[in-house]
Amino acid sequence: MASGVGGGSDEETVRNKQVIFRDYVSGFPKESDMDVTTTTVKLKLPEGSNGILVKNLYLSCDPYMRIRMKRIEGPNLFSSFTPASPLSGFGVAKVVDSGHPEYKAGDLIWGTTRWEEYSLITEMDGLFKIQHIDVPLSYYTGILGMPGLTAFAGFHEVCSPKKGEYVFISAAAGAVGQLVGQFAKLMGCYVVGSAGSKEKVDLLKNKFGFDEAFNYKEENDLNAALKRYFPEGIDIYFENVGGKTLDAVILNMRAHGRIAVCGMISQYNLEQPEGVQNLMLLVYKRIRMEGFVVFDYYNIYSKFLDVVLPYIREGKIVYVEDIAEGLESGPAALVGLYSGRNVGKQVVAIAHD
């Protein structure tokens, strides 16, 4: 696929496969909401551009992308995807040509790119140069990228964790959840995760070192399940799913508990979100429930790397990725997030260098 890429020669025009977002989606997204098409691209920046032209290596499938498939009106954290244009999202890429003083051909970056083989990036905010390549490059879509910083900031900055506290994580085998659990274990917390298959539950217990884990699909009564795993109650809930799960967790929170709201994947495909009924317990139990967004923590990214890279190298943190090969596999990989098909961080590999 990467054949014929010379890296900036003036004349060279190459194929550029793309994943095109057809139109706004309602309900569960389907593969057919996207088209894989082919165009061409000149491997040279347009005259006078101060952006960068990159070859995309790994694309990240993230739950929040469902939100961008809706029509979003007015100012918002996210903008809608543009119908008939390539999806955009986080990825790892290599600079092919640069008009920007801070980047040169050959640099590796992670940040916002598009779902295509080559992308012209002109919005440089939130791009990071990759400095450490003794770890898999794909990690910069996960443990060393947006999901990793999300887990780190969400747990350490929002949850105010203390040694010995009881921590519950939903969607615990996902890109963020598996890390929150490991951060919590490193801190000396008691950690239980929920996930949607036996394979994921096994991972949580045997690979990520959670104290307990359960398959929420096998629990008719989530409140009862939580009471079983947390007879003393929950100090910290790392919220990834929302809806009925949140209601059941609130019933089981301890006094002065904290809920870090990272996302609510169970709600993204609903026309009307489920109502959460137990909020009065926030008063009785003095619960702090706080939403957060990783972008607010980009300033601690280098501190985060200083903490996490040694853990990776020493094997104290592990990371499970689910890598789909080829841009053509992108739509299925993305759609699979919402039925929990992925085991670990869902990545799409487009090229390996």
Added chain:
Amino acid sequence: MASGVGGGSDEETVRNKQVIFRDYVSGFPKESDMDVTTTTVKLKLPEGSNGILVKNLYLSCDPYMRIRMKRIEGPNLFSSFTPASPLSGFGVAKVVDSGHPEYKAGDLIWGTTRWEEYSLITEMDGLFKIQHIDVPLSYYTGILGMPGLTAFAGFHEVCSPKKGEYVFISAAAGAVGQLVGQFAKLMGCYVVGSAGSKEKVDLLKNKFGFDEAFNYKEENDLNAALKRYFPEGIDIYFENVGGKTLDAVILNMRAHGRIAVCGMISQYNLEQPEGVQNLMLLVYKRIRMEGFVVFDYYNIYSKFLDVVLPYIREGKIVYVEDIAEGLESGPAALVGLYSGRNVGKQVVAIAHD
């Protein structure tokens, strides 16, 4: 009514009117859920008691009392009222006889007492001796008692207010709301309150100095009303009502907004609380929503008095009370809270000294 009270003579037995809680309530409480009965009491402590015998002067009608009319199972912030026994609640009382070294006959106190003319108090936690009597004694059921400290701690400790911020208060003419608004104005915030009648709205604007106020019963679309009063959005919401109001407020919160959850009076009479649907916005807007309970702030009560007493004396804070005369008027006064019949802090006066 206070005739014949001699204050501790050995033999004296006097009438003791009581408001008896009949049985657990569902739906809106009614006057007939309580009985006013008469018994007698000896104006002397039982032999060996280290409690205090008090003459109740003012009783406080507080929204949370509805919660105690339900059957509450297991450990909880509140216990149920005991069927066929007097209601209990906050009040102001005078010590008639004391077996406790810290109290003597004639002392004035506020704290938890019962709905009757005379009470034997053996649980001394959360009783406060009243030191300042240049202000109305009834204020110790309101601005200088539990609701006052609730407003002060909830606003200053939970809301993290900053000068110039946009503050919305529901149930704003109530015992707590009227104070939160005045604290916020003293801090230089822009303050809007909602209440349920023209009279209350006038009070908010003309007596308490709110910048704006509206009658929520006249607004078909609360979201639209909030957009009208907060074109820039809401930084701080002091939550007293819950349900649909909370959902509409969340839509109008600004980034990094704070919601102090004090109570949810609109939900207390429902069998099933309304579901709140907009919680995903906590993420996008990085909202912190935090429940709190006044008991956690009893340690700052004297600091609170140091701040608030001068404000009262200088007329910088005013307080509106709705005083019902006589224990017989208690059931109607209490029930009236849930239809918003009271204008200002609802008090029941039993005796004036």
